[in-house]
Amino acid sequence: MKILAFSVVLFSFLASTSAEAAGVVVCNYCFSPKDAAINSGTGYTLVLDYDSQKLYAYEVEYDRELKRYRAVTNQVPESINQSFLRGMSISGPSAITERNMKSRDFMVATDSGSVNIILRPGDPNYSNPIQFPDAFRNSNAYEVVNSASVRGLLGQALARELAGATTGNPTWDSLAFQLQSIILSIGGSTIGVGSYRFLIIWQNGTRTVYTIDPSTITEARYVNGESRDDVGNLLPDANIANPDTAGGYAGEYRFSSGGSFGSWQGSAGIYGVPVSNGSSSSTGMACGWDGANLTCKAK
Structure with missing residues (x-):
């Protein structure tokens, strides 16, 4: 009952954000999902039965001849269905089975309330839990820390893939984000798992971290201070220019090559921290x- 009351309030907020769709309705142990959809208003509607782990899709329209509303059953787009199953397997009731979920092996719920997802773009021997955005397949952690544009666009692309908002239909994509927000909000309030943490291991060995929670549902948030080079050195980002966190960069560094040092030096310069005495052959720094x-x- 507590979950149901929460869900109704959340739906009322979300439904008002889309003019083309009625929204997402939460109807636990739903006797008639079709009636729940009809009561939501006209347009595309998703009915989420969280406790029974079921998701229904309808298009609600007004029948002028019969002078009543009707809900026409639609197929839930596959990308949205996979996102739903992924959310249920982590933060929902425990009956979702292994065969219903693709690539669950690399998603682990942690005590911090986040689900860790490891992504390895461009690795043919690794099955990513979600489709990695093609436009960034050949990127690396340096490109992310060096460009606010890259950080933002990658964050948006990760959010779309996670939510299944890749249908090509703006209405379904909007509903996908609404559904994701509801699942994470319920998971966070009931079992304490309400966010995702992406660890991206790029082809050159560098690493980037993003997170998604109900407040960042349409754009994953880059996590400052978590990026690493190919041997584990902390990469310069906004933290190196922040007096509260810059001290964390003090220490000895060893790089795998002069090129890796040069990349670190270039990123530090972007954030206003010069590196003296460097050359193309430098592999050490203090x-x-x-x-x-x-x-x-x-050095």
Whole structure:
């Protein structure tokens, strides 16, 4: 009963955000999903039976001859259905079976309330739990930390893939985001699992971290201070220019090549931290923090 009351309030907010669709209705142990859809208003509607782990799709329209509303059954788009099953397998009731879910092996719920998803773009020997955005398949962590545009576009693309908002239909895609928000909100309020954490291991070995929760449902959020190079060195991002976190960059660094050092040096320069004495053959560096300034010198 507690979950149902929460869901009705959440639906009322979400339904108002889409003019082309009635929205997402939560109807637990639903006796008549079709009636639940009709009561939501006209347009495309998803009916979520969270407790029974079922999802229904309808198009609600007004029949002028019969002078009443009717709900026409639609097939739930496959990308949205996979997103639903993924959410249920992590934060829903426990009866979702292995055969109903693709690539669950690399999704692990943690004590922090997040589900860890490891993504390896471009690795033919690895089955990613979600489709990795093709436009970024050949990117790397340096490109992400160096460009606000890349960070934002990648975050949006990850959010679309996670929610299944890749149908090509703006209405279904909007409903996909609404459904994702509801599932994460319920999961967070009931069992404490209400977010996803993406660890992207790029082809060059560098690493990037993003998160998604109900407040960032349409654009995954880049996590400052979590990016690493191919040997585990902390990469420069906004944290290196923040007095509260810049001290975390102090220490000794060893790089796998002069090119890797050069990439680190270039990223640090973008955030206003110069590296002195560097050359194309440098593979070592030391950074010091005096409480106000970070200084780095190649070795």
